[in-house]
Amino acid sequence: MSVRRIRVGGADPYDVVIGAGVLGELPGLLGGGVRTVALVHDRGLAEIARPVGAVLEEAGYRVHALPVPEGEAAKEVGVLAGLWSEFARLGMTRSDAIVGVGGGATTDLAGFAAASWLRGVRAVLVPTTLLGMVDAAVGGKTGINIPEGKNLVGAFHPPAGVLCDLTTLVTMPREDYISGLAEIIKAGFIADPAILDLVEDDPEGAASPSGPHTLELVERAVRVKAEVVTADLKEAGLREILNYGHTLAHAIETAEDYRFRHGHAVAIGMVYAAELAALAGRLPADAVDRHRAVLTATGLPVSYGAEAWPALRATMTIDKKSRGSTLRFVVLDGLAKPGRLEGPPEELLEAAYKKVAR
Template sequence: MTVSRITVHGDEPYDVVIGTGILGELPGLVGERPRSVAVVHDEGLPEIARPVLGVLEQAGYLVHSFAVPSGERSKDVSVLARLWSEFAAAGMTRTDAVVGVGGGATTDLAGFAAASWLRGVRCVLVPTTLLAMVDAAVGGKTGINIPEGKNLVGAFAPPAGVLCDLTTLMTVPREDYISGLAETIKAGFIRDPRILELVEADPEGAARPDGPHTRELVERAVQVKADVVGADLKEAGLREILNYGHTLAHAIEKAEDYRFRHGHAVAIGCVYAAELSRLDGRIDDALVERHRAVFSSVGLPVVYGADAWPELRSTMNIDKKTRGATLRFVVLDELGECGRLAGPAEDVLTAAYARVSR
């Protein structure tokens, strides 16, 4: 059994531990100080939660199990408030810890619950989906959704560690696994083109958790995120590049009442951002078409409804990158290099959307 450790640097450095069958590494990430551990887990993953609870109990912790709804339904203030009450009933103190087990929504919620309980307790995340491994669980962004938008309430709170046991990927439904590939491919466009080459060489293999390059794809995507957030935790500048494609993606998710898979929205959003980059004279047609080809090759969508544009355009005004009345986008200057596009003309925004609509 080989274990990879990727360190996320910064004021509070931590390791992302990657491997197969490595649940035994979890107590080491939780540490010796906590007496009690609150395990916040997706209610739909009992077969994964049970071994986590068992490993922690065997390590001598007083373990409390708290199930939360699956998916984005968990990222609600009512669920967060319930966790606070359950933490209080369990007697959780400032020296105790929270372990979040599940997909990106669960790790976002668990991280925010830990960050806000007693003004912050230790948190370790055990992502169980590809999307959570390469994106949500790494970087210290935590939060919940409100009716006005996704992730508008939250905190920057780096975990004490992240455990990516690739065994759990075998339980992920195919469409959810493919959805996670969108963030992986995005990392290829913004920072590490080798990711694109691996996907292009074997799209069918890339779309399976038992594919020949799964571990390398996960490690490379995690390394991209670790490098970026280690240099810029609170999105003062560099970290914004991780939002490539997300301005439109988040608008699509809101329009779909968060029933649309995040990765599917990101794939469409990345193609849209590429079209904006092309219209601004930054990249050529070939790189835009490479976006379409790579995302499509693994089964991700690259178009969305033409009649949705007015609603999407309105929603984009409250994107986190917007400054005052100025809409800002992360765009590509070239493969692996990002720039910013501030205040693009309305006809440019509309023309770019026309290229990703049907």
């Protein structure tokens, strides 16, 4: 069994363990001194949560399974409040822990529940989707949604560990798996072009969990994120590059009431950011073309409705990366050369959108 361990540094360092059939690594990530474990899991993943709970019980922990709604429906204030009540009922103390099992929405919720309960308890995240493994579960960002926007309420709370068992990817719906691939491709554009080469050499294989490069693609994407968040946990500067494509993407998700796949929105957002950089004279046209080519080769979308622009533009105003009324975009000045574009003129914003409108 090939197991990869990636260290995420900072004030509270932790390991991301990646491999197939690595569930036995979980107690080692959780550590000693913990008695009670709240196992927060997507209610549709009971068959995956059960063996997780069994491994923890065998290691001597008292485990209480707490199912939550599937997908983005989990990231609501009411669901979070329900978890707080359950933690109180269980008598969870600051030395107890939370294990989050599910996709990115579930690990976001579990992480924020851990950050907010008693001002912070230990959490280990077990992402079961490609998106969760390469993005949501790594980096210490936690959060929930409100009607006004995605992830506007949250906290930085590094987990005690992250366990990526690649066997959980096999049962993922194809479209959901491809959605997660967008975040891997993003890592290729901002930092590791070898990712793009792997995807371009075998786009069909990249779009399948049984592809020949799945472990390497996941590992490379996690390493990119680990290096960035080690240097900048709280998004003081460098970490913003991980938001490449996300300004428009979050606006699309808000407009779609979070029913639009995150990776699909990021794919569109990356093409928009590339067009914006090209119009600003910072990125050559062939780099924009490469965005479209690599994304479409794997089945990801690269366009969105023309009529949606006014609503999307209004939503982008309250994006987390904005400073006051100034919009800030992560753009590329070349492959693996991320930069920032602050306060672009309205006509440039609209002209770039016309390039992705359908």
